[in-house]
Amino acid sequence: MVAMNRQVIKWFLNLAMGVSFLVSFITGMFKFTFFVRIFGLTTRVLPIAQMSNIHDWSGLALGFFVAAHLVLNRAWIITMTRKVLSGEKMMR
Numbered sequence: 591m592v593a594m595n596r597q598v599i600k601w602f603l604n605l606a607m608g609v610s611f612l613v614s615f616i617t618g619m620f621k622f623t624f625f626v627r628i629f630g631l632t633t634r635v636l637p638i639a640q641m642s643n644i645h646d647w648s649g650l651a652l653g654f655f656v657a658a659h660l661v662l663n664r665a666w667i668i669t670m671t672r673k674v675l676s677g678e679k680m681m682r
Contacts, residue, residue, distance in 0.1 A: 596662070603659055610652040617645035 619625040620641055660667065673680060 600659075600662055603655055603662065607652060607655040607659060610648045610655060613648040614645055614652055617641045617648065621645065 620631075620636060621638065626636070
């Protein structure tokens, strides 16, 4: 089995974060009656219980993906935090 490149892993992780965010955001919007009215879906029966379950699980997945993202990028985060806190000028 070929070892995956770190950049490829980060790319898949970012893709997974984006998808889980969209799922969580869209299902979260339908949990509010205000948005249901805006989209004209008041006459439709929506599976709110299922959407709520999907919303909860995608939110948990997003949390996991963000934690993994922070672990994979910790060196950059530490370096940038030190630069910012030290007042070091950053090149553009």
